[in-house]
Amino acid sequence: MYYGSVSLEHLDGPDSIALLIASDELELRRLCIHVQTHIKNTLNDWLSKNLMFILDITSKHEDFDILREHVLGIVCRDPHLIFGVNNDYLLLSESTMIHLLKRDDLGMDEIDIWEYLIKWGIEHATSLSQNNHDLNNWSKDDFAALEETLHNCIPLIRFFQISSIDLYDKVRVPYKKILPKQLNEDIIKYFMKPGCELTTRILPSRLTIIDSTIVKAIHAGLISSWIDGIVHDNDRDYDNAVNSFVFSFNVNDDLKNALLSKVVMASNAIYYSTSNGPCFGNGDLWMTGTFGSSSRTSYEHSIMDVPNFFANDYEVFQVQQR
Numbered sequence: 001m002y003y004g005s006v007s008l009e010h011l012d013g014p015d016s017i018a019l020l021i022a023s024d025e026l027e028l029r030r031l032c033i034h035v036q037t038h039i040k041n042t043l044n045d046w047l048s049k050n051l052m053f054i055l056d057i058t059s060k061h062e063d064f065d066i067l068r069e070h071v072l073g074i075v076c077r078d079p080h081l082i083f084g085v086n087n088d089y090l091l092l093s094e095s096t097m098i099h100l101l102k103r104d105d106l107g108m109d110e111i112d113i114w115e116y117l118i119k120w121g122i123e124h125a126t127s128l129s130q131n132n133h134d135l136n137n138w139s140k141d142d143f144a145a146l147e148e149t150l151h152n153c154i155p156l157i158r159f160f161q162i163s164s165i166d167l168y169d170k171v172r173v174p175y176k177k178i179l180p181k182q183l184n185e186d187i188i189k190y191f192m193k194p195g196c197e198l199t200t201r202i203l204p205s206r207l208t209i210i211d212s213t214i215v216k217a218i219h220a221g222l223i224s225s226w227i228d229g230i231v232h233d234n235d236r237d238y239d240n241a242v243n244s245f246v247f248s249f250n251v252n253d254d255l256k257n258a259l260l261s262k263v264v265m266a267s268n269a270i271y272y273s274t275s276n277g278p279c280f281g282n283g284d285l286w287m288t289g290t291f292g293s294s295s296r297t298s299y300e301h302s303i304m305d306v307p308n309f310f311a312n313d314y315e316v317f318q319v320q321q322r
Helices: 013-025 029-042 044-049 051-060 065-077 094-101 110-124 140-150 164-178 181-192 217-226
Strands: 245-248 259-262 285-288 291-293 308-310
Touching: 013 029, 013 051, 029 044, 029 065, 044 051, 044 065, 051 065, 051 094, 065 094, 094 110, 110 140, 110 164, 140 164, 164 181
Parallel strands: none
Antiparallel strands: 245 259, 285 291, 291 308
């Protein structure tokens, strides 16, 4: 019998992964669990910068379930890390995509998940013809190839959590040929005859749905990753909040131009007024009715390219610690 001790304290990310793979190949299950726990608890910054590498590794080693679930959790909370401008998600293996779609906490609107899945499927359906970006040029074989690629993924989409308009425009009209016949029928019945019994199982809503007409789930995931709790002192006009921030983003650009500005004068982080709406800093972002103004004073930099603006709508949310 051989035995020994392994110190993980000074191992960096690559060395920890190398040890993890070796422990799996040698069927050292206890060490495998221990190394995964070490990586999860001590190397989060490195993990966040190497998500695709880790997801690729875990897809090839089924016993790396602790690490896989942890990294998938990072992605679910902040989907733009791989679903952003670089389109890293296109490199996901089928097994990883399935694990991701099974998650109830994937922080994106369901129609966005569907559209990303379609792009992933087109990328992985190797037998598609060269005209794969124009559905009008698709043959019956092209649709069959896409259906085969997405066969195990389509049942994991929460179709009944998608609006009827998006279902019609983005699911049934362009991709009816790849959907199971029964699902097609049940989608029609669900919206045309509410309350009727369906054959298709209705999957539960993902837990990231928020009651907002402005902020989508993918935006909520990004914003929540920035948040730290703030407790208001009712005896003061300004709250001292060292972790306060203001931000802006274009809802149509996949967050690639999201601007985050952290407070630099914490004593003036948030202003409470009976006559104004949400007010941050000494003028950094103030709302009075639908009139808004933005002039950098208490935060790192301006998040607006104009000093004044009118808002069509704005929403205020309460953030509660779990």
